[in-house]
Ligand code: HEM
């Protein structure tokens with residue numbers, strides 16, 4: 001096996017100039033589980049049809065998976081008596097959709113047991129959920145990820161960017177994952193769908209610098225609207241659509257709103273504070289341009305720190321590391 005791999009590498013080196021064990025590829029399951037991708041798509045899109053919030057849930061979950069220990073399904077692990085998993089960390093706020101991944105996994109285990117990783121299921125389901133509205137895949141998902149065996153709540157804060165971050169801390173976080181300023185701006189466009197909790201931005205409405213003031217970088221009309229939703233600094237339960245008027249519609253309006261100072265979080269507004277990222281925001285005002293860039297950045301995000309080959313495992317249940 002080892003000899004074969006080295007031989008394959010030499011061939012690959014000669015042909016493509018690369019030799020990586022850790023590469024994902026198209027249709028990884030075409031032999032081991034030919035209907036895998038169709039099953040993921042079918043279940044995901046059937047559920048999206050009755051839950052328009054699901055695309056946002058799955059897209060964010062995939063992001064949280066990839067930014068902590070790479071896209072290895074670690075976000076899906078349930079805590080045990082001996083381990084507090086990623087799921088139970090502070091930034092998990094409102095992570096949802098675990099039941100969807102479990103349902104898909106159950107079906108895949110019945111069709112081809114032990115073949116399809118939870119990390120791949122999540123990557124595919126996020127893509128299929130967002131794509132439902134378009135009836136065509138919005139980005140390509142390469143497969144062959146394996147599942148990690150470690151999930152620690154204590155690693156989440158240091159890896160998931162905070163909505164209170166400024167431009168330089170955001171960029172540092174993305175660069176530490178091998179992503180660029182361009183990826184940062186493009187992937188932030190995911191906030192065209194979904195909701196945010198008042199407590200994560202109400203300082204911008206009520207007490208920005210501790211003087212009972214408003215964030216001057218937030219459009220006053222938008223701020224007034226947000227105040228009708230988030231009634232005070234102590235509101236810890238209300239959520240607001242991140243993209244006013246179209247929080248289930250995946251489109252470029254995030255960038256149109258952002259340019260008009262209507263980004264919900266400080267981390268959104270921060271993209272206007274750097275010359276380069278500000279310019280990129282300007283270039284993404286049209287959905288066709290945004291979709292093209294998003295497809296490429298998602299491919300890069302989906303490849304962060306992946307386990308392939310014999311690394312990790314194929315979990316039997318997405319919430320539980322195989323014993
Ligand atoms: C740039 C740094 C980012 C920060 C600081 C950030 C922060 C946040 C926060 C605070 C929320 C709201 C959570 C809540 O109140 O429940 C949120 C929601 C969301 N984020 Fe991000 N995020 C970032 C990047 C991303 C990326 C790269 C993606 C995916 C590619 C993403 C996808 C989403 C989605 C889809 C939601 C809505 C979730 C839902 O409604 O279920 N975010 N984000």
Ligand SMILES: *[C@@H]1O[C@H](CO)[C@@H](O)[C@H](O)[C@H]1NC(C)=O
Nearest residue numbers: 041042043044045046047049
């Ligand atoms: C999923 O599969 C079922 C049964 O094969 C089929 O009736 C249904 O139309 C499919 N749904 C989607 C969204 O593809």
Ligand SMILES: *[C@@H]1O[C@H](CO)[C@@H](O)[C@H](O)[C@H]1NC(C)=O
Nearest residue numbers: 087088089090092094095096
């Ligand atoms: C998030 O973590 C808290 C504990 O910090 C836990 O009570 C809650 O159930 C977790 N949420 C999810 C979606 O797992």
Ligand SMILES: *[C@@H]1O[C@H](CO)[C@@H](O)[C@H](O)[C@H]1NC(C)=O
Nearest residue numbers: 164165166167168169170273
């Ligand atoms: C950004 O935030 C970091 C960490 O809080 C801080 O050290 C840095 O000075 C801030 N940068 C700017 C430009 O405000």
Ligand SMILES: *[C@@H]1O[C@H](CO)[C@@H](O)[C@H](O)[C@H]1NC(C)=O
Nearest residue numbers: 206207208209210211212233
């Ligand atoms: C606003 O912030 C200041 C300084 O942190 C604090 O003393 C004050 O209590 C805050 N106001 C409210 C309404 O929480």
